[in-house]
Amino acid sequence: MKALVFLGLRHTILADIWQKEYQEGKRNDSMLYGYGNAVTPGIQVDYCRFNKFERLFFKDNIIGKLYLYCLKLPLLLLKYDIVWTHVDRDALFIAKLRRLPIINNFFAKHIANFVWLIDHSQNYSDRQLKKTQKLLKTIDKILYLSTA
Secondary structure (H helix, E strand, O other): OEEEEEOHHHHHHHHHHHHHHHHOOOOOOOOHHHHHHHOEOOEEEEEOOOOHHHHHHOOOOHHHHHHHHHHHHHHHHHHOOEEEEOOHHHHHHHHHHOOOOOHHHHOOEEEEEEOOHHHHHOOOOHHHHHHHHHHHOOOOEEEEOOOO
């Protein structure tokens, strides 16, 4: 089984730097948030990352976001069995992608960690709540980390 850890644009750009700093003893874990610890026989865990060419051309700006979220990420969702998200906005974006007709059947299953959604949703309008509920129904496994 192949799992993709998706942590948004900034961490996609910095993934190789993080791994290098870990090898130099500057980081306490091989990759951000320790998802790599889920690697076991039969389970491969990859972090979404830019290659050298992508890092050269796509920065932490609107062009980088458009490339990552609208081109690279949907293609990766076709390549992996599972996508694992850590941040609310990334989980909800993938949930939107998984609502696309027909192609959604070929996308990876989705495990989503939510950190702030419960807290923030207390201030949502009825319309925002209904929209969020529809998106949450497309996620296969949800984990909440909240003070609420």
